[in-house]
Amino acid sequence: xxxxxxxxxxxxxxxxxxxxxxxxxxxxxxxxxxxxxxxxxxxxxxxxxxxxxxxxxxxxxxxxxxxxxxxxxxxxxxxxxxxxxxxxxxxxxxxxxxxxxxxxxxxxxxxxxxxxxxxxxxxxxxxxxxxxxxxxxxxxxxxxxxxxxxxxxxxxxxxxxxxxxxxxxxxxxxxxxxxxxxxxxxxxxxxxxxxxxxxxxxxxxxxxxxxxxxxxxxxxxxxxxxxxxxxxxxxxxxxxxxxxxxxxxxxxxxxxxxxxxxxxxxxxxxxxxxxxxxxxxxxxxxxxxxxxxxxxxxxxxxxxxxxxxxxxxxxxxxxxxxxxxxxxxxxxxxxxxxxxxxxxxxxxxxxxxxxxxxxxxxxxxxxxxxxxxxxxxxxxxxxxxxxxxxxxxxxxx
Numbered sequence: 391x392x393x394x395x396x397x398x399x400x401x402x403x404x405x406x407x408x409x410x411x412x413x414x415x416x417x418x419x420x421x422x423x424x425x426x427x428x429x430x431x432x433x434x435x436x437x438x439x440x441x442x443x444x445x446x447x448x449x450x451x452x453x454x455x456x457x458x459x460x461x462x463x464x465x466x467x468x469x470x471x472x473x474x475x476x477x478x479x480x481x482x483x484x485x486x487x488x489x490x491x492x493x494x495x496x497x498x499x500x501x502x503x504x505x506x507x508x509x510x511x512x513x514x515x516x517x518x519x520x521x522x523x524x525x526x527x528x529x530x531x532x533x534x535x536x537x538x539x540x541x542x543x544x545x546x547x548x549x550x551x552x553x554x555x556x557x558x559x560x561x562x563x564x565x566x567x568x569x570x571x572x573x574x575x576x577x578x579x580x581x582x583x584x585x586x587x588x589x590x591x592x593x594x595x596x597x598x599x600x601x602x603x604x605x606x607x608x609x610x611x612x613x614x615x616x617x618x619x620x621x622x623x624x625x626x627x628x629x630x631x632x633x634x635x636x637x638x639x640x641x642x643x644x645x646x647x648x649x650x651x652x653x654x655x656x657x658x659x660x661x662x663x664x665x666x667x668x669x670x671x672x673x674x675x676x677x678x679x680x681x682x683x684x685x686x687x688x689x690x691x692x693x694x695x696x697x698x699x700x701x702x703x704x705x706x707x708x709x710x711x712x713x714x715x716x717x718x719x720x721x722x723x724x725x726x727x728x729x730x731x732x733x734x735x736x737x738x739x740x741x742x743x744x745x746x747x748x749x750x751x752x753x754x755x756x757x758x759x760x761x762x763x764x765x766x767x768x769x770x771x772x773x774x775x776x777x778x779x780x781x782x783x784x785x786x787x
Contacts, residue, residue, distance in 0.1 A: 391411065391413065391433070391434045391435070391436065391498075391502070391683030391684075392413045392414075392415060392430060392433050392435045392436070393411050393413065393414045393415070393436045393438070393498060393683075394414075394415045394416075394426070394427075394435060394437050395414070395416045395417070395438045395440075396417045396418075396419065396420055396422070396423050396437065396439045396440065397416075397418075398418065398419070399440065404438060404494060407491070407494065407495070407498075410495065410681070411498070411681060411683055412678070412681035412683075413682070413683075420439065420446070420449040420450065420452070420453075421449075421452070423437065423439075424452055424453055427453065427459070428454075433653050433654075434458050434459075434460075434501075434502070434505050434653065434654075434683070435458055435459045436460045436498050436501050437460070437462065439461065439464070440463075440464045440465070441463055441464070441465040442466075444470070444471070444474070446465075447463065447465070447471060447474050447478065448474070448478075450463075450478050450480065451478060455479055457508035458505060458508075459505075460497075460498075460504055460505055461479070461480045461481050461482075462481065462483075462494070462497050463475045463482070463483050463484070464484050464485075464486055464489040465484075465485070465486065466485070466486060467485040467486070471483065481497075481501070481504065482497050484497075499686075502683070502686050503686075506656060512629035512630075512632065512635070513633065513634045513635070513656050513657065513762065514629065514635045514654065514656050514657075515636055515637065515655060515656060515658075515659060515761075516652050516655040516657070516658050516659070517529065517530045517637065517639070517659045518639045518642045518648070518652075518658070518659070518660055519640065519642065519660075519661040519662070520641070520660065520661070520662045520668060520671045520672045521641055521668070522554075522640075524661050524668070524693055525661060525693040525694070525724075525731075526638065526640065526641075527557065527558055527638055527640070528731065528735070528741075529661060529691070529693065529724065529754065530548070530558075530636055530638050531548070531558055531561050531562070532740050532741050532742040532751065532754055533754055534546050534548045534597060534599075534636050535593075535594075535597060535740050535742045535743065536742050536751065536754055536755050536758055537634065537762060538594055538596050538597035539594075539742070540755065540758070541763065542596055544633045544634060545596050545598070545632045545633050546596060546597050546632060546634045546635075547628055547631070547632040547635045547636065548562075548597070548598070548599040548600070548636045549599070549600050549625070549628075549635065549637045549638065550571060550600065550601060550602030550603075550638050551571060551612070551621075551637055551638060551639045551640070551647065551648075551651065552603075552639060552640030553603075553612060553639075553640055553641075553645070554603075554606060555602075555603060555604060555605065556601055558599065558601070558638065559602070560738040561738055561739065561740055562591070562593045562599050562601075563593070564591060566604075567589075567601040567604065569588050569589040569601070570600070570601045570602060570603055570608075571589060571600050571601065571602055572608055572611050573588040573589045574588055574589050574590075574600060574620075574621070574624055575617055575621070576588055580623075580624065580627040582631070589601065602638070612647045613645070613646070613647070615646075618647050618650060621647065622650055622651070625637070626654070634762060639651060642675055644678075652682075653682075653684075655687065656687060657687050657688075657689060657761065658684055658687055658688045659691055660672065660676075660679075660690050660691065661693055662690060662691070662693070663693055663694055663697070663700070664694075664697070665697075665701075666701065669701065669706060669709050672690070673709060673712075676710050680718075685718075688718075689721040689761065690710070690718060690719070690720050690721050690722075691720075691721060691724065691757075692706070692720050692722070692723040692724065693724045694724070694725070694728075695720075695723035695724060695725065695726070696723075697726045703719075703720045703723065707720060722757050722760065723753075724750060724753050724754065724757070725749045725750060725753055727741075727750035730748040730749075730750060730751075731750060742754070
């Protein structure tokens, strides 16, 4: 999230926000902000705009509103000002006498749920691991299959954006993909036919995937700014076809594509273990999350939580939350089911398919229901007509 402050006077009065948010920008005029906003359409933006006159307020009409912006206007206690602000589309008009730092923090916190609601019901969830080998891809693949199997009315897309050579395609039955996530860059209109010709694959009636890179050298495609924008556009457009989009970014790296994808995501699932070394690495990542405004959508998943020598959930929470403004809890734990996972890994098979009653799969099913179906009917989850999608899919297979 980007917090932007626009004012001609008292430009430093919200400097304290920089201690709570990692990206706080100050502008002298609304025109400066508009130029900046045109380049930030994939980031959630909170605008705090201090006005002194009617014309200052009217300047907001030059902003091309998108669903990623939440606008707060600070001005005099005048009815005509607040009425005009409401007419323009301002989310909150705050009298100058009440516009202290705590009020701004409260509104920024509220903005997250408002922006999420505007973006629609489709869910984009990013999965990242604190290091290689913690089980991020295994959890994702089996969770996607379990959800698709349990809820055939819900269309699910699995995207592999890992920066290392992908292996998810093997578990989805595609040994040597001719097209990968890189080929999505050549898609022009994001129509299903063109997507199927450039990497989109069908695994089951309602589970689809795009293979990741097959050569380490291909990661350079993830680093070009123009490609990053096209990937983000594709993810945003995928929400019109799929109810749930799973994105595997592999091991956490401080690179632009990963940061931008996590910014636009509805959920971030961080996979870790309960060992002391893992907690140290996770703590560094949590510090970034805490200052990026991602706290409310981040879920820490402990894999192999019952392994010998691990610390407890309570101890882990204390380590993670020390020195931070938020208290981080372990949101979900998965068991150490090495017997079944090792065999399936060696055979490149989904545990969900081979051992559906294993401890790992049973707990994974609970995780899927908890995070993606809790308190929702399937009608609420789905935002598109499934027969229409399936008919279009069949025409291209």
